[in-house]
């Protein structure tokens with residue numbers, strides 16, 4: 001859906017994107033992460049055709065952003081990190097204006113505006129002016145403007161900044177709805193826990209270069225079907241939650257640690273209040289073998305289920321691997 005190849009972007013005296021190539025699939029929700037100044041906003045602005053790269057190419061829905069920016073804009077919604085609203089237009093006018101400027105048929109505009117207002121909880125606010133709205137309400141109007149023309153791609157730069165927990169949670173719900181409608185989303189945020197709920201991919205950028213681009217494991221889909229058996233056999237280990245009935249007997253913790261010695265454990269809480277998180281083979285027979293050996297050692301296993309790795313843990317793991325790779329040999 002979005003193809004970026006060898007993108008280079010320079011501000012005067014500063015190279016902000018340095019040979020970025022990435023392919024973002026249709027229907028995915030990509031968390032764009034990276035430290036301050038990594039180049040996230042610049043990449044989004046280039047994809048939206050708002051900044052002109054020095055070299056490289058971007059295609060959205062197979063249209064060249066460079067050659068056909070207006071057509072691309074019809075398929076694309078963009079929310080800037082510092083968005084502005086027209087303070088002299090009421091909310092309904094803001095939405096109508098965006099719809100018309102994005103090429104929505106004039107006869108369809110009233111219905112579209114009402115739909116978007118309902119989707120974003122703006123129906124009661126349609127006749128207010130942006131200056132009379134809270135930060136969260138203004139944010140919803142800005143998102144409404146970005147989606148009123150039903151784009152296939154939505155780019156959101158820090159959409160939840162300044163929002164309270166309730167507003168963040170309804171934003172997450174909205175993003176899930178949009179994904180269910182088939183929209184492709186790219187969302188940048190520094191709050192990884194908030195992206196965790198709905199992202200399918202994580203794209204990490206640092207110093208203007210892509211650091212990693214990975215699909216996130218879905219908790220329910222860990223190679224259970226027969227068709228996926230071969231794929232699972234070749235796949236990377238998957239994250240599982242192991243629940244153990246923790247008897248308060250002396251030496252149990254040592255026994256449990258011993259039993260897990262050859263397993264990659266991500267999180268071990270001996271109080272038993274959280275399940276143990278560990279990496280197990282994706283292939284069912286190998287996992288069954290592991291489980292049977294564990295049970296044979298007398299560990300009272302209560303349950304074993306696939307879980308999705310938290311985005312912040314995944315990000316930390318990538319950073320650790322990078323630091324390790326960059327270490328000078330002694």
Ligand SMILES: Nc1ncnc2c1ncn2[C@@H]1O[C@H](COP(=O)(O)OP(=O)(O)OP(=O)(O)O)[C@@H](O)[C@H]1O
Nearest residue numbers: 011012014016034035036037038039040041042043
């Ligand atoms: N107008 C500008 N002129 C010069 N340099 C700029 C300009 N805008 C951004 N930069 C630089 O380009 C680099 C990338 O900036 P960008 O805003 O894309 O980063 P970001 O990953 O979005 O950061 P943040 O998380 O802080 O929003 C940074 O080093 C920044 O200082």
